[in-house]
Amino acid sequence: MKYEVDLLGFYGKYGGSFVPELLHANIKELENNYKKIISEVAFQKEYYSLLQDYVGRPSPLFYAKRLSERYKTNIYLKREDLNHTGAHKINNTIGQILLAKRMKKNRIIAETGAGQHGVATATVCALMGLSCIIYMGEKDIKRQAPNVARMKMLGAQVRAVSSGSKTLKDATNEAIRDWINNPIDTHYIIGSVVGPHPYPEMVTLFQSVISEEMKKQLMDKIGRSYPDRIIACIGGGSNAAGAYYHYLDNNKVELVSVEAGGLGIHSGKSAASSILGSDGVIHGSLTLLMQDQDGQIEEPYSISAGLDYPGIGPLHAHLIRTGRTKVLYATDLEALTAGFLLAELEGIIPALESAHALAALEKINFRKQEHTVVNLSGRGDKDMQAYMEYKNRKKDGKK
Numbered sequence: 001m002k003y004e005v006d007l008l009g010f011y012g013k014y015g016g017s018f019v020p021e022l023l024h025a026n027i028k029e030l031e032n033n034y035k036k037i038i039s040e041v042a043f044q045k046e047y048y049s050l051l052q053d054y055v056g057r058p059s060p061l062f063y064a065k066r067l068s069e070r071y072k073t074n075i076y077l078k079r080e081d082l083n084h085t086g087a088h089k090i091n092n093t094i095g096q097i098l099l100a101k102r103m104k105k106n107r108i109i110a111e112t113g114a115g116q117h118g119v120a121t122a123t124v125c126a127l128m129g130l131s132c133i134i135y136m137g138e139k140d141i142k143r144q145a146p147n148v149a150r151m152k153m154l155g156a157q158v159r160a161v162s163s164g165s166k167t168l169k170d171a172t173n174e175a176i177r178d179w180i181n182n183p184i185d186t187h188y189i190i191g192s193v194v195g196p197h198p199y200p201e202m203v204t205l206f207q208s209v210i211s212e213e214m215k216k217q218l219m220d221k222i223g224r225s226y227p228d229r230i231i232a233c234i235g236g237g238s239n240a241a242g243a244y245y246h247y248l249d250n251n252k253v254e255l256v257s258v259e260a261g262g263l264g265i266h267s268g269k270s271a272a273s274s275i276l277g278s279d280g281v282i283h284g285s286l287t288l289l290m291q292d293q294d295g296q297i298e299e300p301y302s303i304s305a306g307l308d309y310p311g312i313g314p315l316h317a318h319l320i321r322t323g324r325t326k327v328l329y330a331t332d333l334e335a336l337t338a339g340f341l342l343a344e345l346e347g348i349i350p351a352l353e354s355a356h357a358l359a360a361l362e363k364i365n366f367r368k369q370e371h372t373v374v375n376l377s378g379r380g381d382k383d384m385q386a387y388m389e390y391k392n393r394k395k396d397g398k399k
């Protein structure tokens, strides 16, 4: 495939493994083992059986009739929102926990920003009886209380990080420090297609079950295995990578990535990491990220906590720069509006992240006979407060 990672872990010029010397051995151990382990028959069997019986896969591909009528085309929703724990993140944590067990790692660490990846990690650790430590910025702990409670109920230890801006990137630094100090018994579960090689590739493979199912489901529904277009939101890019994966080499499929435009992409308050980004190293890989002239990473902003990340995975940087994917953005307001529209037209309340992908429907000229899949990455229960605040503001006549 044209878009596979090379032997050194690069997608074109992006990716690689830019980590402290002390981490090289851990990364190498993972790199040397993971491909062999995940292609074993016994691994595949256990992975797919958990995806089916625990996660609830395959997730349906739903023909959204009223939404289709509104945009005068054919729109399907890939229902990752129906997965156990409410989003696509569990596909990856199931894969990585099975890998950790086979590598005899019985202590799991992860970092989390909004808490969604922390919950998905705590969930699989409980399932497998492994000890779980989640690093989380102090500021995020305050902002994301319900997810902190979930992680604790699932038996995870949540460690508050009080350095730096007390958010995701500081939590990441702490997790890396922990891994350096505990190389033998610990596996570090990264939650998106970011981080040093082989994480971007590994997480992409675990999420690729999304497009694998789509192929079969489209064949059943429209008599061919590919759509004309796939739309997905991008934080780090894992749900998008999974939804695109089996179509990367099929140029008949247009791939649309939607970034968080926040209060407007030139407002200084957004997370439009590729649109505003330039080449730099974040989280151990070379990619596109938002930085100032001195190379300081800029603080991202989005109403949606899952998209609030200053970079994108290196696969996406490559896809964007080679023109394979097209990037759009949606502002907070556009996402909120799209969230309400889906609720009203289809009876589905999307996660605010997924609502960004839906907002892009307003920005595309559809043809009637086309088939478009929107990857509905998660459900909106966690976002009810933001939705209600918006509704009340509207009622009061304010913008």
Ligand SMILES: *Cc1c(COP(=O)(O)O)cnc(C)c1O
Residues within 6 Å of the ligand: 086, 087, 088, 089, 116, 117, 191, 192, 193, 233, 234, 235, 236, 237, 238, 239, 240, 306, 307, 351, 353, 354, 377, 378, 379
């Ligand atoms: C975390 C999250 C995202 C963003 O992460 P990606 O790695 O870009 O997929 C999107 N949607 C939901 C529901 C999430 O929880």
